[in-house]
Amino acid sequence: MDDLTEMLKGTLEGCVLEIIGSEETYGYAITRQLNELGFADVVEGTVYTILLRLERNKLVQVTKRPSGVGPPRKFYALNEAGREELAKFWAKWQYVSSRIDRLKEGGR
Amino acid sequence: MDDLTEMLKGTLEGCVLEIIGSEETYGYAITRQLNELGFADVVEGTVYTILLRLERNKLVQVTKRPSGVGPPRKFYALNEAGREELAKFWAKWQYVSSRIDRLKEGGR
DNA sequence: TCCGCTACTCGGTGATACTGTATAGCGGTA
């Protein structure tokens, strides 16, 4: 599948929120998870910018822990604001994707 | 529904392509159609920038026709390259939306 | 000692939708 970056704008952050929401985890692992999910071209730099933004917007709680296999990891967990943001994201996604699917089916 | 602009990045252009593909039409009418579809906050300026981009990228054929109720209209129709681009857009949409839905359902 | 994997940071880029303003044709009305 060729370049998906434009289509991921506005949704990749939500995906990261969802991943964090289901389990406390860190940037490098999130990148690997996204790759396995089918977003093969998403690289570390992209995920880290999203994570720093989430931190700056106070949607996550951050805990640094030693790794054993490399530098320390920054673990992320959603706080209350983060959970609200995630719910809003899925509401938007539901709204937008249903309307685009309707357009696709010629329903208008 | 609050601001959808970020989520529409990368998809709004495809929606415009789809609308043009189903019927030769013009900017103002496309805006009204998008509004009725549920994209209530999309305004003329946004659609015109997309149309000018499509024209610049040679994905559409343009015909100017008098209106009777106002200034002349620029009617847009897809050419062969436009139809290919539209097919690619729907393939990407299918790919991305199915993966996001899977993430949403916790399938990973 | 070097390489590869793990792990994070940060300045800069390109694409996209949006904002705001300007221009302009047409009909109705005060």
Add this chain to the structure above:
DNA sequence: TACCGCTATACAGTATCACCGAGTAGCGGA
């Protein structure tokens, strides 16, 4: 006549986002 509202397009500037590339750094194995 003057004005307003609807129709219709264009365009310069802005914000946001994902991405790129380079840098820093810990750890283990060849």
